[in-house]
Amino acid sequence: MSECKCEKVEITTDEWAKVDEIIERYKAKPGSLIPVLEQVQGVVGFLPAEVQHRIAEGLNLSRALVYGVVTFYSFFTMVPRGRxxxxxxxxxxxxxxxxxxxxxxxxxxxxxxxxxxxxxxxxxxxxxxxxxxxxxxxxxxxxxxxxxxxxxxxxxxxxxxxx
Ligand code: FES
The missing domain is CATH 3.40.30.10 (Glutaredoxin)
Incomplete structure (x- = not known):
C-alpha cells in the first residue's frame, strides 16, 4: 500500500460532533447530499475520505456517489483549505x-x-x-x-x- 504524502490534518472531536449534527438534521430529507457537503465543508474546511464515508453512512448513500459529487463540483475540496x-x-x-x-x-x-x-x-x-x-x-x-x-x-x- 502506498503511503499518502498529503499533509495530515486532524479533525477535532468538536468538528466530528458538528458533522454528525448536520447529518442528523438532513438524513430524513431526500436530495440533501449537496447541502450536507456544503455545511460539512464549512465546518471541517475540506472533505477527506473519512468524512465522506461518515456522510455516506449517515445519509444511507454509497461512498461512490458521495465521492462522485465531491469530485464533480469544483467548490468541494478533498484537500484542506483555509477559511x-x-x-x-x-x-x-x-x-x-x-x-x-x-x-x-x-x-x-x-x-x-x-x-x-x-x-x-x-x-x-x-x-x-x-x-x-x-x-x-x-x-x-x-x-x-x-x-x-x-x-x-x-x-x-x-x-x-x-x-
Ligand atoms: S495577468 Fe491578468 S489579472 Fe493578472
Missing amino acids: HIIRVCLGTACYVKRSEEILDKLKTELTVSVGKMTEDKRYSLESVRCLGACGLAPVVVVDSDTYGAVDPVKVMEIVHKYE
Missing part, C-alpha cells in the same frame, strides 16, 4: 508588476507555501494565471474580493482583514 482563499495572479501583466514579490511576502509572513493552508486554518494560498483583471495589475483576490495595484506591504493589510 479564506488568497489568490495571487502570476499572469504576465501582474508578473511584470512584481506580483511574485507579493506572493513571496505572503509565503514568508503567513509561513505557508503555495497550494497549502496556514496552520491556524485561516488562509490558503494559491497562485493563478490571469484573473481577467489585467488593467488592475498586480491583482490579488481574497475569497470573492478583487484587489488591484497591490504591493507587498499593502497585501498584508488586506489579508489581515479576513478573520
Whole structure:
C-alpha cells in the first residue's frame, strides 16, 4: 500500500460532533447530499475520505456517489483549505508588476507555501494565471474580493482583514 504524502490534518472531536449534527438534521430529507457537503465543508474546511464515508453512512448513500459529487463540483475540496482563499495572479501583466514579490511576502509572513493552508486554518494560498483583471495589475483576490495595484506591504493589510 502506498503511503499518502498529503499533509495530515486532524479533525477535532468538536468538528466530528458538528458533522454528525448536520447529518442528523438532513438524513430524513431526500436530495440533501449537496447541502450536507456544503455545511460539512464549512465546518471541517475540506472533505477527506473519512468524512465522506461518515456522510455516506449517515445519509444511507454509497461512498461512490458521495465521492462522485465531491469530485464533480469544483467548490468541494478533498484537500484542506483555509477559511479564506488568497489568490495571487502570476499572469504576465501582474508578473511584470512584481506580483511574485507579493506572493513571496505572503509565503514568508503567513509561513505557508503555495497550494497549502496556514496552520491556524485561516488562509490558503494559491497562485493563478490571469484573473481577467489585467488593467488592475498586480491583482490579488481574497475569497470573492478583487484587489488591484497591490504591493507587498499593502497585501498584508488586506489579508489581515479576513478573520
Ligand atoms: S495577468 Fe493578472 S489579472 Fe491578468
